[in-house]
Amino acid sequence: MKAEGDEALRFEGIARRYRDLIVIEDVDFTLKRGQTAALLGPSGSGKSSLLHIAGLLEAPSAGEVYVGGVATSKLSDAERTGIRRNALGFVYQFHHLLPEFTAVDNVALPRLIAGEKKDQADKQAAAFLTALGLGERLTHQPGQLSGGEQQRTAIARALVNKPDLLLADEPTGNLDPKTSDVVFDALLEIVREEGLAALIATHDQRLANRMDRIIRIEDRGLVEVTREPASV
Numbered sequence: 001m002k003a004e005g006d007e008a009l010r011f012e013g014i015a016r017r018y019r020d021l022i023v024i025e026d027v028d029f030t031l032k033r034g035q036t037a038a039l040l041g042p043s044g045s046g047k048s049s050l051l052h053i054a055g056l057l058e059a060p061s062a063g064e065v066y067v068g069g070v071a072t073s074k075l076s077d078a079e080r081t082g083i084r085r086n087a088l089g090f091v092y093q094f095h096h097l098l099p100e101f102t103a104v105d106n107v108a109l110p111r112l113i114a115g116e117k118k119d120q121a122d123k124q125a126a127a128f129l130t131a132l133g134l135g136e137r138l139t140h141q142p143g144q145l146s147g148g149e150q151q152r153t154a155i156a157r158a159l160v161n162k163p164d165l166l167l168a169d170e171p172t173g174n175l176d177p178k179t180s181d182v183v184f185d186a187l188l189e190i191v192r193e194e195g196l197a198a199l200i201a202t203h204d205q206r207l208a209n210r211m212d213r214i215i216r217i218e219d220r221g222l223v224e225v226t227r228e229p230a231s232v
Contacts, residue, residue: 007069008033008165008197009054014063016049023049025220027063031197031213033164036188038208039201040225041217047201048169050217054199055088055167056080068164085114089158089196091168091187095150097142097157103129103149104138107156114161128156131193132186148179155187159194166191166198173203180204 008031015025023046031037041047052058053065056072065072067083075083097106107125112118126138132152142150151171158166171187172180184207191198200211208214214225 006033007031007066008035009199010066010069011054012064012066014050014053014065015061016046016053016058017061022220024217024222025062027222029215029222031165031199033197034192034195035213036191036198036200036211037213037215038211039199039215039217040203040205040208041201045217046220047217051167051169051199051201054165055090056084085110086161087164089161089163089166091151091155091158091166091171093170093173095142095154097150097153099142102139102141103134103145103153103156106142106153107160110157110161124160125156128160128190129153131190132156146179147175148183151175151183152186155183155190159190159196162194164197166196166200168198168200170201170203172207180207184210 011027011029014027016023039047053060104122104125108121111121172183216223
């Protein structure tokens with residue numbers, strides 16, 4: 001389990017422009033290990049851009065991104081790739097599993113890429129799949145899994161390298177409400193058990209309300225939503 005409270009992600013003055021279109025500007029934000037944060041905003045507001053910037057998949061037009069306290073703007077491509085491989089996990093709306101591979105093979109792949117031996121990679125993959133309720137589906141290919149099982153497999157793949165920060169873009173957006181709840185329960189449970197930081201873009205206010213913080217994109221910036229105190 002990660003030590004909670006350390007900085008996992010920090011934005012300083014982040015902006016993203018596409019020619020004359022300003023998507024986000026002057027964004028400051030810090031997320032600590034052990035925190036989950038929902039990222040809300042209408043389509044086209046810049047949620048995916050912020051996640052891509054946080055994940056070092058695209059560079060901001062201005063500002064600095066810190067991952068684990070490390071400034072990333074002047075790192076080499078190889079150094080950024082190393083951070084993505086070792087410190088970050090990604091979950092998308094669509095699972096992007098390799099159809100010819102079993103669930104274990106799909107989940108083990110990041111550890112194999114990192115140089116781990118296959119038996120150890122498979123052992124870790126099986127452990128994460130089992131923790132997500134898929135212990136009986138280890139040797140099934142994606143086409144033999146339900147939509148919710150496929151997405152839980154994708155979550156296991158994102159977490160198998162034990163990253164410090166999980167980035168998720170509408171991870172249950174392609175599922176029906178009941179299945180969405182099951183998958184999100186599994187995601188939150190394992191994220192909290194591992195002590196990760198998680199930044200999760202969602203349109204679902206119900207899911208957002210279950211996270212520690214709610215961040216909304218408004219007027220090209222970030223606004224933290226203050227929760228009303230629970231009534232006694």
